[in-house]
Amino acid sequence: MSMYAARMHGLKQPLQIDDIPVPEPGPDEVLVKVRATGMCRSDYQLIDGYFPIDLTFPYIPGHEVAGQVERLGSGVPASAGLAEGDLVVVYPAWGDGTCRQCREGNEQLCTGSGGWIGFGPPGGFAEYVNVPSRHLIRIDPDSGLEPEYLAPLVDAGLTPYRGMKRLRAAGRLAPGRTVAVSGIGGLGGYGVQYARLLGGGATVVAFARDDAKLAVARENGADHTINTRGRTPDQVRAELAELTGRGEIDAALDCSGASQSLELNAALLAAEGTLVSVGLMGHSVEFPVFPFVSGERTFSGSFWGNHNDLTEVLALAGQGRIKHTVTPVRLGDINDKLDELARGDVIGRVVVVFG
Numbered sequence: 001m002s003m004y005a006a007r008m009h010g011l012k013q014p015l016q017i018d019d020i021p022v023p024e025p026g027p028d029e030v031l032v033k034v035r036a037t038g039m040c041r042s043d044y045q046l047i048d049g050y051f052p053i054d055l056t057f058p059y060i061p062g063h064e065v066a067g068q069v070e071r072l073g074s075g076v077p078a079s080a081g082l083a084e085g086d087l088v089v090v091y092p093a094w095g096d097g098t099c100r101q102c103r104e105g106n107e108q109l110c111t112g113s114g115g116w117i118g119f120g121p122p123g124g125f126a127e128y129v130n131v132p133s134r135h136l137i138r139i140d141p142d143s144g145l146e147p148e149y150l151a152p153l154v155d156a157g158l159t160p161y162r163g164m165k166r167l168r169a170a171g172r173l174a175p176g177r178t179v180a181v182s183g184i185g186g187l188g189g190y191g192v193q194y195a196r197l198l199g200g201g202a203t204v205v206a207f208a209r210d211d212a213k214l215a216v217a218r219e220n221g222a223d224h225t226i227n228t229r230g231r232t233p234d235q236v237r238a239e240l241a242e243l244t245g246r247g248e249i250d251a252a253l254d255c256s257g258a259s260q261s262l263e264l265n266a267a268l269l270a271a272e273g274t275l276v277s278v279g280l281m282g283h284s285v286e287f288p289v290f291p292f293v294s295g296e297r298t299f300s301g302s303f304w305g306n307h308n309d310l311t312e313v314l315a316l317a318g319q320g321r322i323k324h325t326v327t328p329v330r331l332g333d334i335n336d337k338l339d340e341l342a343r344g345d346v347i348g349r350v351v352v353v354f355g
Contacts, residue, residue: 005126006334006352007058011049014335015125018058022128027075029130030082032090035147037124038064039334039350040155040186042280044341046119050280053119062125062352063118065090066150069136070128080133087139089150089314090124090131091307092117108304116304124151125334127354137311143318148328150317152186152349155304157313157322160191162305163253163278164198170274170298172251175201178240180249181222182206182265183256183279184213186349189220189325191253191278196221197321202251203244207236207264212347216325233267240268249273257281271295278302328353 001022006015025031043061045051069086076082095107095114102110117123117131139145160181167173173195179202181191188208195204206217209229217225224243228236241247250273252265257279265275266287272295291297305313316322325348329337337350 003127004331005060006062006331007060007125008047008055009058011047013047015047015061015338016058017332023122023130025071025073025130027073028132029073030069030076030133030136031071032065032067032088032129032131032136033070034065034067034124034127034129034354036066036151036328036354037062037352038152038154038156038186039337039341039352040064041341043118044338045280047338048342051119055120060122060124060126060129061118062123063092063116064151064155064351065092065117065124065129066147066154067124067129073133076133080136081138082133082136087141087147088136089139089154089310090117090129091135091137091310092154093304093306094121094132094135105308106306108306125331125352137314139314140318145317148326148351148353149324150314151351152324152326153313153317153322154310156186156349157190157317158305158310159278159302160187160253160255161194161313162309163276163302164191164194165309166276166300166302167251167253167274168198168200170251172274173199173202177202177250178205178244178246178248179203179251179253180205180207180265180268181217182208182252182254182261183258184208184210184217185255185344185346187278188213188255189216189348190322191255192217192220192222193322195253197316205240205244205249207261210344216347220323228261228264233264236264237268252276253278255279259285263287266292266297266299269295269297272297274298274300276300276302325349326351
């Protein structure tokens with residue numbers, strides 16, 4: 001039995017659509033028939049060599065995976081609650097289960113020998129993929145959730161959710177406060193919604209460099225939007241003051257990670273404000289020390305999300321409280337769409353769908 005897969009045959013090369021054997025599941029694995037796999041800018045970055053990861057070529061990327069159980073490995077316990085035909089999503093962080101971070105429930109931060117599907121273990125740009133049974137989350141068939149909307153939730157939907165929870169835990173979301181979401185791409189479109197859902201009445205402002213993306217932010221609940229293209233921090237501050245009555249923000253979720261975006265958010269941050277970055281577009285950023293120390297401002301990273309975070313996101317989706325901006329494509333379109341991701345031309349999430 002064979003399958004089609006989009007594989008890397010080296011860095012900085014287009015993916016090749018190869019006809020290869022379907023993998024056999026190990027004793028504790030489940031063979032998943034992939035129904036949908038989201039396309040993330042980090043997929044392009046992986047191919048471009050951004051991440052310091054040693055891959056064995058040919059390699060199958062793809063880390064946002066939803067599908068159906070095709071076959072259970074011989075050792076999958078009944079307690080896993082899985083059966084052939086079940087709709088599932090793949091929790092992407094496969095920790096080693098023994099380091100302190102894993103034992104605390106944060107497998108995405110594994111400091112041991114763990115990894116992430118699509119960044120080591122073969123990913124979901126293929127018709128089938130093997131997944132350890134404990135990393136599958138069964139979806140209620142009566143939920144009405146479709147694979148093409150489920151797949152992006154495991155990163156684009158999960159990552160900003162954890163970041164917004166960090167802002168809430170810092171006490172920066174409340175009435176009279178302003179929270180900004182920067183970078184309205186795959187992550188930021190969800191981030192605006194979480195600012196509304198978790199913000200406790202805070203004013204939600206979206207920053208982006210594209211009016212079409214800002215339109216999505218308004219549809220997803222932003223109170224105000226500002227196009228930052230070609231604007232200095234002082235110019236953005238003036239427009240922010242005109243819109244909200246204040247030229248500063250109390251909380252910022254940066255979904256791009258570009259130095260210019262991070263520096264803008266830092267410049268606008270109020271005293272005791274918190275900036276959380278979940279994006280990975282840049283390599284480094286510089287902030288002036290005195291304003292952060294004298295104003296007790298905070299800068300924090302937030303990486304992906306843990307298993308419980310994902311179940312919370314899926315619950316919100318099952319309640320119909322999350323909107324999606326998804327463009328479905330076929331596997332054969334993958335290289336064209338990766339090029340669009342690299343240029344920043346994608347609005348929302350592109351998702352590869354399989355029949």
